[in-house]
Amino acid sequence: MKQRHKVYGNIKNTDPEAYRFITGELDRQQKGLEMIPSESYASRAVLEAMGCIFNNKYSEGFPGKRYYGGQDFTDKIEQLAIDRAKRLFGVDHVNVQPYSGSPANQAVYFALLQPGDTVLGMQLQHGGHITHGLKINFSGRFYNSVFYGVDKQGFIDFSQVESMLKKHRPKMIIAGATAYPREWDFATFSKLARKYKTYFMADIAHIIGLIIGGAHQSPAGKADVITSTTHKTLRGPRAGIIMCNGKPSDPLRAPKNPTKRDIPTLIDRAIFPGLQGGPHEHTIAGIAVALKEASGAEFKKWARQVVKNAKALAEVFIRRGFDLVSGGTDNHLILMNVTGKGLNGKEAETVLDKIGISVNKNAVPGDKRPPYSPSGIRLGTPCATIRGMKEDQMKILAQAMSDAMENHKSPKIVKKSERTVRQLCRDFPIYPEL
Numbered sequence: 113m114k115q116r117h118k119v120y121g122n123i124k125n126t127d128p129e130a131y132r133f134i135t136g137e138l139d140r141q142q143k144g145l146e147m148i149p150s151e152s153y154a155s156r157a158v159l160e161a162m163g164c165i166f167n168n169k170y171s172e173g174f175p176g177k178r179y180y181g182g183q184d185f186t187d188k189i190e191q192l193a194i195d196r197a198k199r200l201f202g203v204d205h206v207n208v209q210p211y212s213g214s215p216a217n218q219a220v221y222f223a224l225l226q227p228g229d230t231v232l233g234m235q236l237q238h239g240g241h242i243t244h245g246l247k248i249n250f251s252g253r254f255y256n257s258v259f260y261g262v263d264k265q266g267f268i269d270f271s272q273v274e275s276m277l278k279k280h281r282p283k284m285i286i287a288g289a290t291a292y293p294r295e296w297d298f299a300t301f302s303k304l305a306r307k308y309k310t311y312f313m314a315d316i317a318h319i320i321g322l323i324i325g326g327a328h329q330s331p332a333g334k335a336d337v338i339t340s341t342t343h344k345t346l347r348g349p350r351a352g353i354i355m356c357n358g359k360p361s362d363p364l365r366a367p368k369n370p371t372k373r374d375i376p377t378l379i380d381r382a383i384f385p386g387l388q389g390g391p392h393e394h395t396i397a398g399i400a401v402a403l404k405e406a407s408g409a410e411f412k413k414w415a416r417q418v419v420k421n422a423k424a425l426a427e428v429f430i431r432r433g434f435d436l437v438s439g440g441t442d443n444h445l446i447l448m449n450v451t452g453k454g455l456n457g458k459e460a461e462t463v464l465d466k467i468g469i470s471v472n473k474n475a476v477p478g479d480k481r482p483p484y485s486p487s488g489i490r491l492g493t494p495c496a497t498i499r500g501m502k503e504d505q506m507k508i509l510a511q512a513m514s515d516a517m518e519n520h521k522s523p524k525i526v527k528k529s530e531r532t533v534r535q536l537c538r539d540f541p542i543y544p545e546l
């Protein structure tokens with residue numbers, strides 16, 4: 113088989129079938145545009161770190177306190193990632209071992225709550241995450257989940273948040289979402305959490321990069337615990353991170369009569385040995401590299417452009433008569449109800465796939481349709497912005513997407529939109545060196 117790419121030669125020689133699928137995905141990503149707001153393109157440096165030699169190493173425990181020998185460099189790389197995150201967020205303690213965002217959230221429940229405790233989170237259908245209390249998720253099965261949502265305009269309904277706090281006296285409140293297009297008011301969540309004496313967890317998986325880049329307020333100093341993935345707007349490897357304040361003590365000893373000061377140790381112990389075994393040090397190396405990239409001036413510019421691009425897209429969609437939840441966006445994502453245009457979210461996802469754009473079907477607040485065929489789609493700008501696209505390209509994209517959705521039954525119009533998208537992808541390449 114001819115090698116079509118400049119990389120992956122070893123895979124091609126060992127496993128031609130796997131090589132075909134890996135390079136197929138590479139071509140797909142290069143020729144089309146990812147507009148799923150939870151996705152990004154990791155840099156070559158991050159990808160190299162993830163494929164590095166740390167993959168071979170076990171390192172159960174924490175830097176300086178491991179259960180395996182040979183830790184000279186695992187300790188250093190993990191500490192590097194921890195220190196970089198501490199500096200960027202101004203927090204006392206960071207754990208970079210969670211395998212992803214869901215295990216990070218699981219660890220917070222495990223560290224701070226007892227089974228049966230009440231947790232107040234955002235309703236899934238209003239934008240919350242499955243780990244924020246969905247009945248069939250661990251968070252809804254082992255804890256008593258109650259929910260807040262958005263008001264008729266699509267913004268967090270703080271009067272409902274407060275009445276739920278008053279009524280249910282939860283042990284923890286979560287601010288965070290997978291499909292909320294507006295800025296989080298972490299200060300108000302913090303004030304309410306203090307008033308009702310509940311732990312406050314901020315799940316910033318979607319917006320971590322915007323926070324680092326100064327394009328969204330930070331929950332640091334306001335939330336008791338902050339969780340995130342590292343592969344969304346942080347542009348790192350697929351993994352998780354937990355940040356908190358307090359006084360870290362020996363993670364191998366359970367604190368006696370723990371207080372809020374012991375949250376760092378409780379979190380560490382919940383991750384290991386509570387939920388996980390050996391940390392993935394190759395992934396942690398990728399987190400270290402991503403955090404280094406995120407601390408530069410270029411990243412700040414990118415984060416701000418992500419938001420400008422989302423606003424530019426939103427403007428065109430609104431002009432074309434699409435129904436955007438909350439009437440616009442403050443961040444990297446847009447959530448829209450497409451049923452007014454004669455198709456459902458699944459159909460919109462399919463037609464946009466045809467023109468070379470990946471989005472995802474998504475429920476909208478109050479959706480009456482089933483989750484696999486909901487009324488809306490969710491789309492975002494992190495990837496387009498990494499490719500260097502700006503407001504002008506967003507306008508072209510939004511018109512092409514609107515044309516395709518409105519005329520999804522016309523192969524000619526769909527094809528025309530596809531040509532526009534493919535040309536933009538050629539003009540703004542990703543991974544050209546691969």
Ligand code: DSN
Binds near residue numbers: 213290
């Ligand atoms: N799957 C993620 C998202 O797409 O937002 C959340 O975990």
